[in-house]
Amino acid sequence: MDFLQYKQLHVHPVQRLAGAVTPPASKSSSTRAVLAASLAPGPSRIDNVANSHNVRAMIEACESLGAEVFQADGNNLLVTGPERLRDGVTINPGNSGIVLRLLMGATANLRSTTFNTPYLASLGQRSNIEMVDALGQLGVKVTSEEDGRLPITLDGSNVHAGEVTISGRRSSQFLSGLLYLGGLLDEPLSVTVTDELKARPMVHTTLKVLAQAGLEVKAEDDIMRYSVTPGNHFQPAHYEVGSDPASTAALLALAGAVDSEVVFEKYREEELGGVVEHLRATGVEITASGSTLKVRGGGTLVPRDFDGSLAPDAVLPLAALAAHADGTSRFYNIEHLRYKECDRISDFRRELEKAGVSAEERQDEIIIHGDSAGVKGGVEVDSHYDHGVILAMSLIALRSAEGLTINDPQYVAQTYPDFFDHLTQLGGRVTA
Numbered sequence: 507m508d509f510l511q512y513k514q515l516h517v518h519p520v521q522r523l524a525g526a527v528t529p530p531a532s533k534s535s536s537t538r539a540v541l542a543a544s545l546a547p548g549p550s551r552i553d554n555v556a557n558s559h560n561v562r563a564m565i566e567a568c569e570s571l572g573a574e575v576f577q578a579d580g581n582n583l584l585v586t587g588p589e590r591l592r593d594g595v596t597i598n599p600g601n602s603g604i605v606l607r608l609l610m611g612a613t614a615n616l617r618s619t620t621f622n623t624p625y626l627a628s629l630g631q632r633s634n635i636e637m638v639d640a641l642g643q644l645g646v647k648v649t650s651e652e653d654g655r656l657p658i659t660l661d662g663s664n665v666h667a668g669e670v671t672i673s674g675r676r677s678s679q680f681l682s683g684l685l686y687l688g689g690l691l692d693e694p695l696s697v698t699v700t701d702e703l704k705a706r707p708m709v710h711t712t713l714k715v716l717a718q719a720g721l722e723v724k725a726e727d728d729i730m731r732y733s734v735t736p737g738n739h740f741q742p743a744h745y746e747v748g749s750d751p752a753s754t755a756a757l758l759a760l761a762g763a764v765d766s767e768v769v770f771e772k773y774r775e776e777e778l779g780g781v782v783e784h785l786r787a788t789g790v791e792i793t794a795s796g797s798t799l800k801v802r803g804g805g806t807l808v809p810r811d812f813d814g815s816l817a818p819d820a821v822l823p824l825a826a827l828a829a830h831a832d833g834t835s836r837f838y839n840i841e842h843l844r845y846k847e848c849d850r851i852s853d854f855r856r857e858l859e860k861a862g863v864s865a866e867e868r869q870d871e872i873i874i875h876g877d878s879a880g881v882k883g884g885v886e887v888d889s890h891y892d893h894g895v896i897l898a899m900s901l902i903a904l905r906s907a908e909g910l911t912i913n914d915p916q917y918v919a920q921t922y923p924d925f926f927d928h929l930t931q932l933g934g935r936v937t938a
Contacts (some may be wrong), residue, residue, distance in 0.1 A: 507927075507930075507938075509916075509926035509927065509936060509938075510637050510915075510916045510918075510919055510923065511916070512915065512938040513595075513913065513914060513916075514730035514886075514911055514912065514913055514914075514915070514938070515911070515915040515936055515937070515938060516909055516910070516911045516912075516936070516937050516938075517899075517900045517903035517904065517909055517911075517912060517935075518903070518934070518935040518936070518937070519883070519904060519905065519906050519907060519908070519909050520764055520904050520911040520934050520935065521671060521763055521764070521765060521935060522764065522765045522766060522782065522933055523760065523765075523766040523767075523768055523803070523904075523932040523933045523934065524762055524766060524767050524768065524802075524932065524933055525768060525769070525931055525932045525933065526768070526769040526770075526771055526831040527757065527768065527769075527770060527771070527928045527932060528770070528771045528772045528773075529749040529750060529753055529754040529757055529770055529772075529773060529819065530556055530557070530558070530560035530734065530749070530921070530922050530923075531554045531555060531556040531557075531581065531748070531749065531750055531752045532556060532711075532747050532748050532749060532750040532751065532776050533556045533558045533560045533561055533750055533752075533765065533774060533920075533921050534604065534708060534711050534750070534751070534776075535559075535711055535715065535745075535747045535748060536552070536555045536558075536561045536564075536747050537560055537561055537564045537602070537604055537605055537608065537745060538578055538608065538682075538711060538712055538715040539552045539555075539715055539718075539745040540552065540564045540565055540568060540575070540583070540585065540607070540928070541563065541564060541568060541608050541612055541686065542553070542686075542715050542716065542718070542736070542740060542743070542745075542766050543583075543585035543587060543588045543719075543742070543743070543745070544568035544571065544572075544573035544575075544585055544591075544661075545587055545591075545612060545686070545689070545690065545719070545740040546587045546719060546720075546739075546740040546741050546742045546743065547587050547588065547589050547740075548586065548587065548741075548742040549584060549585070549586045549742055550584075550585045550586075550742045550743050550744065550749065551578070551582065551583070551584055551744045551745070552582065552583045552585065552744075552745045552746075553581075553582045553744075553745065553746045553747065554580075554581050554582070554746060554747040554748075554933060555582065555583050555747060556581075556747065556750060556919055556921075557581065557582050557919045557923060558750075558919065558922065558923060559600055559601070559602075559919045559920045559921075560600060560601075560602040560605055560920055560921065562600070563598065563599055563600030563601075563602055563605050564599075564602075564605045564608075564609075565583075567597045567598070567599065567605065567609055568585075568596060570592070570595050570596075571588075571592050571595055571597075571613070572587075572588035572589050572591055572592045572926065573586065573588060573593040574584055574586040575594045578626065582794065582879075584661050587742075589739070590897060591612075591613065591921075593616050593617045593618055593619075593787040594617070594618050594619075595608070595613075595619055595620075595827065596619075596620040596621075597609060597613075597619065597620070597621050597622075598621075598622060598623060598624070598742075599621060599623055599629065599800045599918070600623065600625065600629070600920075601623065601625040601628050601629045601724040601847060601891060601920060602629065602920070603629065603632060603677065603679055603845075603847075604682075605678050606621055606623075606629065606634070606656075607634065607637055607677070607679040607680055607682065607683040607832040607877070608679070608682060608683050608686055609621070609683075610634070610637050610641070610658070610660065610683050611637075611682070611683030611684050611685070611686040611687040611870045612647070612683070612686045612687065612690070613660060613661045613662070613667045614641050614644070614646045614660055614662045614665055614687050615687065615691065615879065616660070616662050617661060617662065617663050618659065618660070618661055619659070619660045619662075619816060620658070620659045620660075621656055621657060621658045621659075621660075621811075622657040622658075623655055623656055625891065626770075627891070628847050628890075628891040628892075629847070630655065630656050631655065632655070632845060633653040633654050633655060633676075634650070634654035634655065634656075634658065634680075635654035635816070636654075636672055636673045636676065636677070637654065637672075637680045637683060637684075637696065638650055638654040638658070638877065639654075639774075640670050640671070640672045640680065640684060641660065642904070643667065643670045643671070644665055644666055644667070644670055644687075644695075645662075645665050645666045645670075646660055646661065646662050646664075646665050646914070647660070647661040647664070647861075648660055648661075648813060649661075649662075651904040655800070657699070665687075665690040665691070666691075666693070667688070667692070667694055667728065667736070668682060668693070668694075668695065668696070668697070669696045669698070670695065670697050671677070671698045671699075671700045671702065672697060672698070672699055673700055673701050674697070674699040674700075674701065674702060674704060675701050675702050675704065675842070676704070676841075676842055676844075676845045677704060677705070677842055677845055678703055678704055678705040678706065678708050678842075679708070681697060681703070681709060681712075681732075682708070682709065682712040683697060684697050685697065685712060685723055685732060686711075686712075686716070686736060687714060688721075688723070688732075688734030688928060689716065689719070689721045689723075689734060689738070689740055690739065690740075691734070691736060692736055692737070693736050694733060694734065694735060694736050695736075696731070696732070696733045696734075697731070697733075697734075698725060698730065698731045698732075699729075699730045699731070703730060704805070704815060704818070704839075704841070704842035705749075705818045705840060705842060706729065706815065707779055707816070707817065707818075708818075709729060711776070715745065716866065718743045718744075718745055719740045719741055719743050719902075720738055720739075720740065720741035720743065721734065721735075721738050721739075722734070722738045722858045723735075732872065733800070736762055742932075746906075747776075748774035748775065748776030749772075749774050749775065749776055749821060750776075750921060750922065751776060751778045751781075751817060751819045752819035752820065752893065752894060752921050752922070753896070753897070753921055753922040753925070754770070754773070754778060754781075754825075755778065755781050755817065755819065755820035755823050755824065756778045756784070756823040756897035756898070756922075756925075757770065757928075758770070758781070758785055758790070758792070758799075758801060758823075759785070759823040759824055759826065759827040759901055760823070760900070760901050760904065760929070761790075761801040761802060761803045761806050761932075762785055762788070762789075762790030762801060762803040762807075762811060762827055763807075763826075763827055763830055763901050763902055763904055763905050764803055764804055764905060765803060765804030766801060766802065766803040766804060766932075767800075767801075767802055768801045768803075768932060769798060769799070769800050769801075769930075770798065770799040770800075770801065771797070771798055772797055773797050773799050774797060775800060778817055778820065779816035779817045780812075780813070780816045780817060781816075781817050781820045781824070782794075782799075784810060784812050784824065784829075785810070785824075787809045787810050788807050788808050788809075788827065788828070788831060789805050789806055789808050789831075790802075790803055790805070790827075791805065792876065799811035804834065806878070807827065807828075807830050807831035807832075807876070807878065808831055808833070808865075809828060809831040809832070809833030809834055809835040809874075809876055810828070810831075810835055811835060811836040811837070811838065812824055812835070812836075812837050812838075813825050813829070813838060813839050814837050814838060814839050814840035814843070814871075815839040815840070818840065818842065818843060819894065821837050821843060821850070821872075822839055822840050822850060822854055822894040822895065822898035823892075823894075823897055823898050823901060824837065824896065825837050825854070825858075825865075825872055825874050825902040826898040826899070826902050828874040828876050829858065829863045829865075829874050829877070829880075829881075829902060830876055830877070830878055830880055830905050831876040831878065832876060832877065832878045833875075833876055834873060834874065834875050834876070835873070835874045835876060836871055836872075836873050836874075837871055837872050837873075837874070838870060838871040839870060839871075840870055840871060841869055841870035845890055846892065846894070847890065847891050847893070847894070847920070848890035848891060848892045848893040848895065849890075849916075850892065850893050850895070851867050851871075851872050851890075851892060852873065852896075852900065853888075853890045854890075854895055855867050855872060857887045857888060857890075857895060857935045858874075858902070860885055860886075860887050861881050861883060861885060861887055861899065861903075861906070861910055862882055862883070862885075862901050862906075863875075863881060863902065864877070864880030880900065880905040880906050880907065881905075881906045881907070882907045882908060882912075883902075883903060883906030883907055883908040883909050883910050884905065884906075884907070884908035884909070885911070886910075886911045886912075886913055887899050887910055887912055888912075888913045888914070889912055889913055889915060889917050891914065891916075891917045891921070892917060892920075893917055893918045893919070893920045894921075895921060896912055896915055896925075897918065897920040897922070897925065899912055900912070900925075900929065904934065
């Protein structure tokens, strides 16, 4: 069944999940590797590339800029970067903030590049003012809508290196985009984060990919100041992508929410700081052996707090699991989640309350008052164009009495196109 063709899906309650599944590849690493390979003149290889809509948007953007991308065996790509990216291109980043912001950095040395999206109610509403201001400091002329919203046009005719400052309070993606630009300049670039840096694991992913591409990026111990050494331009490389943190966290939480015996094969941890340990502390039985995780769920769940800065993409499914623990759980240090595909604090809280979960919010946290009985369900909830909301509300549905109807579930494909197929393979029931 092609679940992604439907505008509504009903996720039914389930008594048991069992079987084996391979978590999808990381969209975060895949997008960064595709861009790095496209910026390197010559052939690169990327193994285990994610097939999500975000990654497809990055591939299509890089092809429009002159890269040649070929499907090799399995989920592997061969990417040949041009000597110089094409000028005068209009790029559609899809509904992906990371695709947009990485490419804004990577094309800021070109004479003219325009970015626009058909997702006007989601990515089209997100501010990029931090990136607009930082590029302006480096001589790039930026034309945009108010508050740095799309459409955006860059003129990098007078781009230069030097010192630049950036805020990391709302997103670390702006910093990552600047580091990619640093690899294209002939003079040293120094980047200072002026306030705080959210989603630090994502920055480490950027630094890892740039190092594989041959760039020398020095970060101070507190990772608030960076210097990109000139002359070390992007080089062809071989990249291997690990498991997607958002999807893996959702699968682990799903298995932990109900009676289950699920095996996760070909698992390679990436950006999942503290998630497995947190799940074990809540009462989920997880054993690891090489690249295999085995999960037994269905036991009593214990409320636990979680620092969301350690694994931002895991917050929503972990919060959904906490809704089934008798007691209160806090997910804190998460203000940056307000600036994603939707406001993942306020919008998510409203959908939880529609479903019957008791929740509160603060500026940088969401508080879940759990109940092991679960919710009645039988209502419609909205996805807000956000894969994270869809994954989390599916978990709520599994433990409910009547299930939940999810509006616009096709946006799960932004990260995990096979989610509903895998859920049904494990014993879940999903109907249009």
